[in-house]
Amino acid sequence: MDFKFTEEQLMIRDTAEAFLAEFSGSAAVREQMAAQPAAYDAELWRRICTDMYWQAIHVPEQYGGLGLGYVELLAVLEPMGRHLLCSPFFATVCLAANALLVAADDRQKAEFLAQIAAGTTATLAWTGARGQWSVAGVEGVWSRSGEDFVLNGQWRFVPDGHSAQLLVIAAREAGSDGEDGISLFVLPADAPGLGREWLPAMDQTRPQARLSCRDVVVPARGLLGEAGRAAPLLGKTLDLASIALAAEQVGGAQRVLDMSVEYSRERVQFGRSIASFQAIKHKAADLLLKVESARSAASYAACIAGRALLGDAGDAELREAASVAKAWCSDAYFLTAGSAIQIHGGIGVTWEYDLQLYFKRSRSSEVLLGNGAQHRERIAAMLLD
Amino acid sequence: MQLNFSAENEQFRREIAGWLEANLCGEFEPLRGRGGPGDEHSYPEQRKAWERELAAGGWTCIGWPESYGGRDASIEQQVIFHEEYARAGGPGRMGHIGEGLLGPTLLAFGSEAQRQRYLPGIRNGTEYWCQGYSEPGAGSDLANVKTRARFDQQRGRWLFDGQKTWTSNALESDFCFVLARTEPGSSGHKGLGFFLLAMEQPGIEIRPIRQLTGTSEFNEVFFDAAECAAEDIVGDPGDGWKVAMGVLGFERGVSTLGQNLLFQNELDEIVRRAKANGAARDPVLRQRIADAHIGLRILRCNCLRMLSGNAADGTLSRESMIYKLYWSTWHRNLGKLAMDVLGPESEILEDGPYQLNRLQSMYLFTRADTIYGGTNQIQRNIIAERALGMPREPRG
Ligand SMILES: Cc1cc2nc3c(=O)[nH]c(=O)nc-3n(C[C@H](O)[C@H](O)[C@H](O)COP(=O)(O)OP(=O)(O)OC[C@H]3O[C@@H](n4cnc5c(N)ncnc54)[C@H](O)[C@@H]3O)c2cc1C
Numbered sequence: 098m099d100f101k102f103t104e105e106q107l108m109i110r111d112t113a114e115a116f117l118a119e120f121s122g123s124a125a126v127r128e129q130m131a132a133q134p135a136a137y138d139a140e141l142w143r144r145i146c147t148d149m150y151w152q153a154i155h156v157p158e159q160y161g162g163l164g165l166g167y168v169e170l171l172a173v174l175e176p177m178g179r180h181l182l183c184s185p186f187f188a189t190v191c192l193a194a195n196a197l198l199v200a201a202d203d204r205q206k207a208e209f210l211a212q213i214a215a216g217t218t219a220t221l222a223w224t225g226a227r228g229q230w231s232v233a234g235v236e237g238v239w240s241r242s243g244e245d246f247v248l249n250g251q252w253r254f255v256p257d258g259h260s261a262q263l264l265v266i267a268a269r270e271a272g273s274d275g276e277d278g279i280s281l282f283v284l285p286a287d288a289p290g291l292g293r294e295w296l297p298a299m300d301q302t303r304p305q306a307r308l309s310c311r312d313v314v315v316p317a318r319g320l321l322g323e324a325g326r327a328a329p330l331l332g333k334t335l336d337l338a339s340i341a342l343a344a345e346q347v348g349g350a351q352r353v354l355d356m357s358v359e360y361s362r363e364r365v366q367f368g369r370s371i372a373s374f375q376a377i378k379h380k381a382a383d384l385l386l387k388v389e390s391a392r393s394a395a396s397y398a399a400c401i402a403g404r405a406l407l408g409d410a411g412d413a414e415l416r417e418a419a420s421v422a423k424a425w426c427s428d429a430y431f432l433t434a435g436s437a438i439q440i441h442g443g444i445g446v447t448w449e450y451d452l453q454l455y456f457k458r459s460r461s462s463e464v465l466l467g468n469g470a471q472h473r474e475r476i477a478a479m480l481l482d
Numbered sequence: 483m484q485l486n487f488s489a490e491n492e493q494f495r496r497e498i499a500g501w502l503e504a505n506l507c508g509e510f511e512p513l514r515g516r517g518g519p520g521d522e523h524s525y526p527e528q529r530k531a532w533e534r535e536l537a538a539g540g541w542t543c544i545g546w547p548e549s550y551g552g553r554d555a556s557i558e559q560q561v562i563f564h565e566e567y568a569r570a571g572g573p574g575r576m577g578h579i580g581e582g583l584l585g586p587t588l589l590a591f592g593s594e595a596q597r598q599r600y601l602p603g604i605r606n607g608t609e610y611w612c613q614g615y616s617e618p619g620a621g622s623d624l625a626n627v628k629t630r631a632r633f634d635q636q637r638g639r640w641l642f643d644g645q646k647t648w649t650s651n652a653l654e655s656d657f658c659f660v661l662a663r664t665e666p667g668s669s670g671h672k673g674l675g676f677f678l679l680a681m682e683q684p685g686i687e688i689r690p691i692r693q694l695t696g697t698s699e700f701n702e703v704f705f706d707a708a709e710c711a712a713e714d715i716v717g718d719p720g721d722g723w724k725v726a727m728g729v730l731g732f733e734r735g736v737s738t739l740g741q742n743l744l745f746q747n748e749l750d751e752i753v754r755r756a757k758a759n760g761a762a763r764d765p766v767l768r769q770r771i772a773d774a775h776i777g778l779r780i781l782r783c784n785c786l787r788m789l790s791g792n793a794a795d796g797t798l799s800r801e802s803m804i805y806k807l808y809w810s811t812w813h814r815n816l817g818k819l820a821m822d823v824l825g826p827e828s829e830i831l832e833d834g835p836y837q838l839n840r841l842q843s844m845y846l847f848t849r850a851d852t853i854y855g856g857t858n859q860i861q862r863n864i865i866a867e868r869a870l871g872m873p874r875e876p877r878g
Pocket residue numbers: 612613614615616620621622623647648649650651700850853854855856857858859860863875
């Protein structure tokens with residue numbers, strides 16, 4: 098038991114912090130946000146993939162990755178959240194690569210994880226138009242056509258779905274419901290019949306898209322796992338992604354708290370710094386409690402995620418850890434970002450000041466992969482049903 | 483970063499678990515799960531006997547150096563000990579103030595003679611301690627202590643006049659560590675001394691205070707020419723504040739660990755009751771029960787982080803500073819949750835005149851959690867000032 102970063106993990110985090118401070122400053126983020134339709138900075142992505150190699154950080158060495166663990170992934174995600182990195186990183190690594198790690202066979206891993214390690218962007222599409230994040234929320238349908246599979250339907254809220262080069266898509270057998278009939282497929286984004294449309298969103302730092310399939314043909318080798326039985330695999334992938342998102346949320350929450358404390362010390366009203374008012378001090382103290390606890394939650398969950406990927410932790414343990422982390426970190430980030438605006442006063446609600454970007458990211462991150470209430474209900478089901 | 487314990491320490495876990503199973507039985511069986519916070523008044527004599535049993539097995543003061551009767555147990559092993567102790571339903575420790583607070587204080591600030599005199603009694607479960615800090619005029623503002631200590635040159639003894647209050651377990655204790663003013667006319671942190679007083683003496687009167695639970699754990703303690711020997715001052719006159727603050731640091735240490743599993747036992751009971759009475763189907767209560775589970779999981783992680791990162795230089799890390807505020811608030815919410823799960827039954831007593839069940843007494847006593855050991859407001863001041871570097875509170 099040694100529940101803190103090792104020297105090496107600290108180095109990974111500090112290196113990420115320095116890199117992102119340089120390449121993901123306010124001006125860079127705002128330039129990204131302004132792109133219509135949203136497009137990522139290809140040069141920055143190239144740097145990430147060649148100089149930092151983060152896209153393959155937790156991919157095993159045999160598939161061209163660095164072979165590090167989930168805690169190391171957490172160590173780069175936290176600074177990414179802190180700097181509002183606009184990048185296909187989350188979609189590629191935390192959604193698609195995780196899906197491949199969980200569901201692909203050796204041959205598929207060798208092919209597709211190697212592509213990701215080489216810089217191919219990717220994402221995972223599962224949620225339908227109803228916007229339910231759970232496995233049961235899959236609406237798009239698959240059917241068989243000889244040896245091949247055929248996809249039809251709509252997927253919404255797909256992170257970076259309009260720009261990803263490789264897609265992992267979850268679909269269900271026509272007529273199935275709940276967790277039955279789910280399959281996972283991997284296919285190139287330019288497959289015939291596949292339509293992609295960018296969805297302008299309130300948070301401009303993490304683009305979303307709508308995908309539609311009209312008789313898109315996926316050859317048998319694009320099927321991940323067993324046809325109709327991928328629900329546990331998709332569930333595991335979403336749990337891993339939730340833990341990654343929680344780590345990002347910690348970074349964002351820490352940043353807005355830092356901004357608020359700093360601002361409060363400088364801002365003078367009634368002849369004293371507003372940081373000397375107990376109402377502000379106590380609010381800040383409560384936020385620190387939330388943020389430090391968020392860090393504990395994400396770290397705990399990352400340890401479990403690492404074990405789950407090695408087969409040392411069961412699905413239930415992973416699910417519990419994911420929901421603990423996602424519920425707490427979602428609420429903590431939103432509360433911190435909202436309170437930060439209050440501590441800043443009027444300047445907090447301007448377009449120019451960066452706080453609004455964090456406030457919006459906190460909300461989009463809360464929504465993505467299920468909010469606090471949804472994850473609490475998952476825990477309740479484990480404890481009470 | 484990892485949560486697993488080494489194989490060697492898992493062996494240690496089996497050892498303590500096995501010992502508890504073999505010994506926490508027979509005459510000690512009724513003590514299981516008793517004597518925790520809110521229940522400290524129950525079975526004092528039997529719990530002292532249990533303390534001696536633990537001592538005989540070498541399971542008191544395990545974190546102390548071997549030279550003082552401890553096991554030099556690592557933090558990791560202490561975590562394991564506290565976990566297994568709570569898992570086995572080990573009774574609230576009568577000796578926890580001596581083991582967790584005074585012992586470490588003497589190890590850090592005491593003289594060798596003081597260690598030789600006082601540590602064995604704690605280690606062997608034969609001498610019990612209480613904490614004499616708070617006074618009617620010195621609660622959160624502890625530096626406002628008014629109890630006077632003056633040195634009687636002729637008799638070579640320290641003499642005390644004044645009053646302490648809220649002194650937990652004073653009636654069950656043999657000794658009290660007392661913060662008192664050595665320098666007449668001094669104020670604030672200066673001019674204080676830290677003393678070791680025997681409770682059984684003519685100059686000390688103890689009056690129990692009845693709490694909202696109907697029971698009495700804390701007391702008023704009056705000093706009227708109470709005495710201690712010249713050598714029973716820890717540090718020099720004037721060092722009292724430094725020593726007393728050291729104790730508060732230990733209060734947030736490993737000694738708080740066992741409570742996480744006590745909390746788990748309480749939450750488990752709430753879950754059982756919710757399933758039995760249908761509360762488990764109420765969507766709002768489901769959210770709150772899940773929230774309690776999440777909060778407890780994180781409490782343990784905060785605790786493990788705090789212990790993993792314990793800075794050698796004694797400065798408190800951020801995770802240490804939030805610890806008290808976190809658990810006290812969590813536990814207070816749990817108390818209310820327990821009552822809401824029980825519904826109207828929560829109001830009905832087990833028996834007259836005021837026989838509370840476990841959850842009721844937990845619920846009532848959790849209101850004290852956010853007060854003792856530094857109120858939530860004081861914790862927030864400390865966090866804001868020391869962790870976040872915000873300005874200090876002005877003094878009146
Ligand atoms: C169950 C229990 C057991 C105890 N056991 C012991 C013991 O064994 N030995 C011992 O010495 N003491 C003990 N205490 C005393 C305990 O440490 C004090 O109660 C505590 O420090 C608070 O002091 P007070 O009760 O005088 O409240 P006060 O200090 O009067 O506080 C009243 C209210 O004012 C608020 N307040 C005070 N100062 C500030 C500030 N600067 N900023 C904002 N708000 C402020 C407080 O938060 C609180 O809400 C015990 C208390 C309890 C409840």
